[in-house]
Amino acid sequence: MVAKIIVRTNVVLHLSYKGTCFYGWQSQKNLPTIQDALEKAISACGLGPVRLCGSGRTDAGVHALDYVANFLTEKKLPAARIKEALNAHLPDGIRVTRVEKAPAVFHSRYHASSKVYRYLIADRFSPFLENTAWVVRDPVDVKKMKDASSLLLGEKDFSSFQSSGSCIRNAVRTVKSISIHRTHFTLDPSVKIISVEIEATGFLYRMARNMVGLLVEAGRGRLSLAQVSRIIAAKDRRLAPPPAPADGLYLKKVCYPKRKRNE
Amino acid sequence: MVAKIIVRTNVVLHLSYKGTCFYGWQSQKNLPTIQDALEKAISACGLGPVRLCGSGRTDAGVHALDYVANFLTEKKLPAARIKEALNAHLPDGIRVTRVEKAPAVFHSRYHASSKVYRYLIADRFSPFLENTAWVVRDPVDVKKMKDASSLLLGEKDFSSFQSSGSCIRNAVRTVKSISIHRTHFTLDPSVKIISVEIEATGFLYRMARNMVGLLVEAGRGRLSLAQVSRIIAAKDRRLAPPPAPADGLYLKKVCYPKRKRNE
Numbered sequence: 001m002v003a004k005i006i007v008r009t010n011v012v013l014h015l016s017y018k019g020t021c022f023y024g025w026q027s028q029k030n031l032p033t034i035q036d037a038l039e040k041a042i043s044a045c046g047l048g049p050v051r052l053c054g055s056g057r058t059d060a061g062v063h064a065l066d067y068v069a070n071f072l073t074e075k076k077l078p079a080a081r082i083k084e085a086l087n088a089h090l091p092d093g094i095r096v097t098r099v100e101k102a103p104a105v106f107h108s109r110y111h112a113s114s115k116v117y118r119y120l121i122a123d124r125f126s127p128f129l130e131n132t133a134w135v136v137r138d139p140v141d142v143k144k145m146k147d148a149s150s151l152l153l154g155e156k157d158f159s160s161f162q163s164s165g166s167c168i169r170n171a172v173r174t175v176k177s178i179s180i181h182r183t184h185f186t187l188d189p190s191v192k193i194i195s196v197e198i199e200a201t202g203f204l205y206r207m208a209r210n211m212v213g214l215l216v217e218a219g220r221g222r223l224s225l226a227q228v229s230r231i232i233a234a235k236d237r238r239l240a241p242p243p244a245p246a247d248g249l250y251l252k253k254v255c256y257p258k259r260k261r262n263e
Numbered sequence: 264m265v266a267k268i269i270v271r272t273n274v275v276l277h278l279s280y281k282g283t284c285f286y287g288w289q290s291q292k293n294l295p296t297i298q299d300a301l302e303k304a305i306s307a308c309g310l311g312p313v314r315l316c317g318s319g320r321t322d323a324g325v326h327a328l329d330y331v332a333n334f335l336t337e338k339k340l341p342a343a344r345i346k347e348a349l350n351a352h353l354p355d356g357i358r359v360t361r362v363e364k365a366p367a368v369f370h371s372r373y374h375a376s377s378k379v380y381r382y383l384i385a386d387r388f389s390p391f392l393e394n395t396a397w398v399v400r401d402p403v404d405v406k407k408m409k410d411a412s413s414l415l416l417g418e419k420d421f422s423s424f425q426s427s428g429s430c431i432r433n434a435v436r437t438v439k440s441i442s443i444h445r446t447h448f449t450l451d452p453s454v455k456i457i458s459v460e461i462e463a464t465g466f467l468y469r470m471a472r473n474m475v476g477l478l479v480e481a482g483r484g485r486l487s488l489a490q491v492s493r494i495i496a497a498k499d500r501r502l503a504p505p506p507a508p509a510d511g512l513y514l515k516k517v518c519y520p521k522r523k524r525n526e
Contacts, residue, residue, distance in 0.1 A: 095389065189328075
């Protein structure tokens with residue numbers, strides 16, 4: 001008997017998707033999810049069946065600009081062909097933007113060193129927004145949001161920003177940067193958009209939305225800096241404002257140490 | 264017998280709408296149109312039945328940022344209440360952004376002195392575009408587009424840019440300005456957008472889309488300035504490139520002489 005050596009390729013997918021039509025990233029019985037749509041497309045291309053490893057869960061309605069997932073396959077196909085083939089089988093709401101090959105040990109979730117989330121807040125409703133931003137009609141002061149955001153930077157226990165439904169005990173994370181800008185909406189320039197970008201070594205359950213919820217309350221003038229400090233220090237979710245809605249949230253980037261992707 | 268004097272108010276509506284779900288502005292039997300949706304909403308608010316005067320037809324799929332329409336009604340209702348009431352009865356794809364009252368003689372189409380159309384061209388597909396731009400994957404040189412656009416300015420016979428299906432004989436119009444910019448797409452900043460804004464005293468049938476079709480061919484380097492000049496001078500639609508698709512076109516503004524709105 002001759003032993004058969006199976007050589008498997010670790011395929012890394014970069015994805016953008018509009019979360020509105022999906023019940024989040026993770027596979028669910030009888031509900032459309034991004035993971036299920038992709039696994040179906042991978043099978044339809046003759047590369048499956050596979051189980052995709054995602055770089056994290058995104059909630060229903062949350063979008064992604066550059067989500068990373070990977071899977072192992074024994075089939076051989078050039079990366080460029082995989083991209084084309086998958087896109088031909090995917091609905092318009094999901095797009096594979098890049099396909100790469102990685103060392104067999106690479107895992108899109110375990111090896112992520114940080115993530116960047118982006119959040120959009122619109123000052124009024126527009127028919128062109130379609131679930132892509134949170135509409136806040138009250139005046140929001142960007143300067144006040146920036147002042148409050150500086151209190152969230154660094155290594156801290158972020159228990160006040162972790163929604164229930166998570167079993168994570170250690171809530172210490174490092175928020176590396178928060179940048180806040182005002183811009184005009186390309187499709188309807190009469191709409192003003194505030195974008196908030198948060199980079200952290202990891203995000204607790206709903207941490208990005210809970211942070212934006214607090215920053216908008218600060219921007220509305222409903223929370224002073226002293227109150228924001230107290231909320232952070234309390235390590236108690238019940239004292240912080242409600243989360244910003246899923247519509248405005250985008251996973252913008254997943255960062256990896258260079259050696260993990262290439263070693 | 265006492266003669267009854269009927270006092271009617273001329274109500275002016277400013278609208279934004281996403282054209283994707285509609286078969287254009289104008290009422291059609293058994294097909295959803297913007298005019299029909301509005302007339303239905305006006306009736307549902309107790310201000311109708313009315314026949315709306317629109318400031319022009321927009322084709323199926325074409326969007327509007329500030330379309331103007333007007334109607335006469337005997338009913339009394341403050342302008343702010345009309346806006347709220349109509350929006351409560353309209354689908355998300357149509358929004359009343361402003362309501363004003365005008366002199367009885369004001370007519371949103373006949374009194375328009377110029378219009379501004381905006382056109383968006385994206386350099387790649389994104390799940391967030393959803394029929395709001397024309398995706399042109401070839402490199403497009405904005406400088407070449409601008410050079411070609413300068414040849415379209417002024418009072419000219421624009422027969423080369425009038426699609427068939429129109430019975431207008433006199434094709435002389437004045438293009439007052441064309442501005443072209445490159446920007447990033449708010450919802451997905453990896454997408455680059457070229458915006459083209461054209462102001463003219465009037466637009467022939469599909470004139471804006473036919474002009475953008477030509478400008479993009481110039482930007483792709485497929486038409487020299489001499490060829491563009493010849494196409495304009497020929498006054499022959501058959502010599503010009505095909506129209507840009509409806510998806511990327513937005514009616515941005517309808518301009519009126521001040522006295523017409525207020526006299």
